[in-house]
Amino acid sequence: MTAAPDMAETFTRALAIVSRQWKRRLDVQFRHLGLSQARWGVILELSRHEDATQIELARVLGIEGPTLVRLLDGLERMGFVERHPSAEDRRAKKLVLTEAAMRILERMKSIAANSRLEVLEDIPADDLRTATRVLAQIASRLEKMGNDENG
Secondary structure, three states, X not given: OXXXXXXXXXXXXXXXXXXXXXXXXXXXXXXXXXXXXXXXHHHHHXXXXXXXXXXXXXXXXXXXXXXXXXXXXXHHHOOOEEEEEOOOOOOOEEEEEOHHHHHHHHHXXXXXXXXXXXXXXXXXXXXXXXXXXXXXXXXXHHHHHXXXXXX
C-alpha cells in the first residue's frame, strides 16, 4: 500500500517544516554559546565524523567547499577546530575538534536533549519508533537516489 499523492505531499511538507523549526529552536538555544547555525552544524557533524577531510565534511553537510573553508576558518579562530595534514593524502587536511569544542559540544548535547524531552514528552514511544523507521526508509531511498545521480 502506497501513500496517496496528497498524503505524500502533506507528509513531505510537514517533514520540511519540522526540520526547519527544530533547527531554528536549536539555533536560538545555542546562540548564547556564540555559534551560528552553520558553525554549530559543523561542530556537530565533525563530532560524528572524526578526522574527516574538508571534502568529506562538505559532502556530509551538503555545502560547497569554499563555504566550508570560511566556516572552518572562523571555528579555527575561535579555537574549536584544528587542521592536520592527512597521512593518506598530502593535499588533504584532517579536521579535529579541540578540547574547547568538546566542552561546547557537551553543552550543545545537553541543551538539545532537554529540548527533545520537551518537544517529544507526550508522544508514545511506539509512535516515535514508527516515525523513526519511516524516516530511515526515506533517508535510505534519498541516499540511493543521490548515489545513482552521482554515479
